[in-house]
Amino acid sequence: MAYDPNNIFAKIVRGEAPCFKVYEDDRTLAFMDIMPQAEGHTLIIPKEGAESIFDLSPEGAAALIKTTKKIAVAVKEVTKAPGVMLAQLNGTAAGQTVFHIHFHVIPRTGGIDLKLHAREQADFEKLKALAAKISAAIK
Numbered sequence: 001m002a003y004d005p006n007n008i009f010a011k012i013v014r015g016e017a018p019c020f021k022v023y024e025d026d027r028t029l030a031f032m033d034i035m036p037q038a039e040g041h042t043l044i045i046p047k048e049g050a051e052s053i054f055d056l057s058p059e060g061a062a063a064l065i066k067t068t069k070k071i072a073v074a075v076k077e078v079t080k081a082p083g084v085m086l087a088q089l090n091g092t093a094a095g096q097t098v099f100h101i102h103f104h105v106i107p108r109t110g111g112i113d114l115k116l117h118a119r120e121q122a123d124f125e126k127l128k129a130l131a132a133k134i135s136a137a138i139k
């Protein structure tokens, strides 16, 4: 499948769609997942238009994991979760639903603590407040 420049994350990168922004640099952007699987669920994307790991440049991959690490540390600090899961899905068969590569940073508390994937929209005021807290915790 060819990269679709009108996917929702491409629109967020171009400022054509809103997001609860947590972090941005010249290569990457991080924002709150609006249908979080746990409180603090954050997404990290490259600004480069790549659908999945298979068409992402090595430079984009390096920047993406560097930002993901930064965000994981901040999310753990803010949510005080004992564990943090990273997830990155490539292709419909793997469960990918937005075709612009992204890492999920999901706080975990143990056991079956996750909501279903991309199902229930969170309260936007809560997401806004969390984004500000995570952003402030980035080192």
Ligand code: AMP
Binding pocket: 008, 019, 032, 033, 034, 035, 036, 043, 088, 089, 095, 096, 097, 098, 099, 117, 118, 119
């Ligand atoms: P994946 O299935 O790995 O492609 O994950 C896509 C994720 O994007 C899901 O967790 C959705 O909840 C999330 N999502 C979809 N649209 C938006 C949006 N406009 N802003 C933030 N997160 C979104």
